[in-house]
Amino acid sequence: MGGDLAPAEVVAGACKSAKALGFQLLLVGDEKRIAPLLAAAGAAANVRIVHASEEVSMHEAPSAALRRGGQTSMGRTIELVRDSNADAAFSAGNSGAFLAIATIRLRTLPGIARSAFATAWPAIKGPMLLLDSGANVDCKPEWLVQFALMGVAYSRGVLGVAAPKVGLLSVGEEEGKGNALTASAFPLLRAAPIDFIGNVEGGDLLLGDADVIVCDGFVGNVALKLVEATSEYIFGSVRRASKENLRARAGAALMLPALRRVRAKLDYREYGGAPLLGVRGVCLIGHGRTDSFAVESACRAALTAVRQDVLGAIADATRAAV
C-alpha cells in the first residue's frame, strides 16, 4: 500500500515477477483495493492477498506506525517474516517507519549494533553498493565496519560481485584525511577481514574502483539524493531542450538509444529496493516513486538474497570479525 504509485504499480510489478520467477507472493493490504488489480496483473495461483485494514502514511512518525502493530499493511508484512510465514518483505512506503518496525519486530543479527539501508546502482565499472544510505545519521566508527561486512555479503550474494572491494567515503585519499568519524573508522576497516581499498571521494560513487562504499547515513542520504537529482536534471533538461526546435528534436531522436544506456547506469530501479541489512530477515524498501519495473527488480533481489542466504553470510562474517 506504500509509495506514490501504490497499489497498482506495486501489484503489477510483483505479480509479473512472481510469474517469471515462480515464488509464492503475498500481497499485504486492503483486499478491496488489491483484488480488482489481480486480474489486470494476470495473477496466478502463487499469488495470495493477506488483508490488512490500515496503512502507514508516507509522513507518519515511525513511533506512531510502530504502535499500530500488525493492523497496518507494513506491520503485518514484517510480522509475516518474523513468524516465518514469509521469507522476505518489500515495501515502497515510509522508510523511517519500515526501519523502526523491522528493527523492533525482527531485531538485529548477533554482532550488529545497527541495521543500515544499502542502496545499489549499476555504476560504471559494475554494481555499486552504498551504505548506510539513510538509517543512521550519526554513527560510531565500529558501525562502519559492520556496514562493510554486511555490504560485502550482499554485494557477493545478490549483486554477483565475486570479491567486493570496500571504500570509505571521505574527502581525500590519504589515511589522515576526513572527519573524526572516518579517521577513527579507517584503521578499524583496515584490520577487518575485507578487501579495504582506503578512502574514496564523492566522485567514486560513480566512477571509482570500490564495489561497496561505507559512510554514515547522513552523508549517504545526501549523496544518494544528489546523484538522483543530477541525473534527473540533466536528462530532464535534454528532454526539454529537445522540444525547443526541430534541430534539437531530430538530434534527440537519433541519440535516444545512447542516452538511455547512459541513464541506466545511474538508475537505482535496476536493483529496485534498498535492503535493510542487519535485521533478522530479508527486508527491502523501495523508493517513494517505485514503479512496476522497480518492484520486479526488488522481488528478484529479495529472492536472490533468500536463495544465497545473505543473512547467513552476514552472521558468518560478523562472527569471523569478532
Place this chain on the structure above:
Amino acid sequence: MGGDLAPAEVVAGACKSAKALGFQLLLVGDEKRIAPLLAAAGAAANVRIVHASEEVSMHEAPSAALRRGGQTSMGRTIELVRDSNADAAFSAGNSGAFLAIATIRLRTLPGIARSAFATAWPAIKGPMLLLDSGANVDCKPEWLVQFALMGVAYSRGVLGVAAPKVGLLSVGEEEGKGNALTASAFPLLRAAPIDFIGNVEGGDLLLGDADVIVCDGFVGNVALKLVEATSEYIFGSVRRASKENLRARAGAALMLPALRRVRAKLDYREYGGAPLLGVRGVCLIGHGRTDSFAVESACRAALTAVRQDVLGAIADATRAAV
C-alpha cells in the same frame, strides 16, 4: 604557479581579465617561467610579476607550506594581501595549504570562529552558493550560522542575489530530521538575521529554492565532488556514445547547443574560484584543473568582492548577529 595547467592557463586567464576589467594584476611566482608567457597573453602596463623562487606542490602538507612563508608563490601572494599591497588573492594550487596560510597570516574576521570555502555554480533557478565546501570537516552548530551570514553577504555582493534564502543541508525537510549537528544548528539558524527556509536535501543543490546552502565541510566536499563527477560522467558518456555510430554522431551534433546550455548550469568555472570566507582579505582558491576561462571568472569575482566590500558586509552581519 598552482594547478594542473599552471602557469600558462593561469597567466592567460588573468591577463585577459586584467585587460578587460582594467585592474592592476600581480603575477606571483617564478619570473623566468612567467615572463615568456606575458607576450603571448598580450599583457599590458597593468600587469607586473612579483618574483617568488619556490612553489607549494599540490600534495604538500599545509604545515610544511606554512613554514616556508613568503618564499613560496602562495605565501607571497597572501602576504601581499596582508600588507595591503594587493586587494585580493587567487590561487589554483593546494587548497589545504591555501587555507592554512590565509587563516594564519590574515586571521579571521571578528566574530568568525572558522573560515569556510564557499563554492558557487549557476544551478537551475539562479546562482547557488554551498558552504562549507571543504575547510572544516567537523563543525560546531554556531559555525553553520556564521557560514550562513558570510554566504548571504557573498551571494548578495558577488553573485547578485538581492535577497538570498538560506537552507540547511539535511536528510529530511522537517525540523527534527537530520543528524546531531543539523538538529542543533536549525534553531540557531532560525533565530539568525537571515531568510532561513529550513532543511533542504541533496537534490536541492541543483533544483531547490535556497540561494545559500550551509553544511559541514565534509558533507559539502563529498557533495561537490559528486555533482562534478555525475556531470562529467553523463556528458563524457554522451560524447563517447556519439562516436559509436553515424546515427548517434548526427544526433549529438544537432543537440550540441542544447547540451552545452544544460552543462553550463553545473559548471563551477562560471564563477571560477571558491572564496575562502571569514579571513581578513579577499581570497579565492581555484579548482586543481583551473583553465583560463575559470581564472577569468575568478578575477571577476575577486574584483566584485573588493568593489562591493564583501568583507565589510560580513563584518556588519556578524556584528548585527551577536
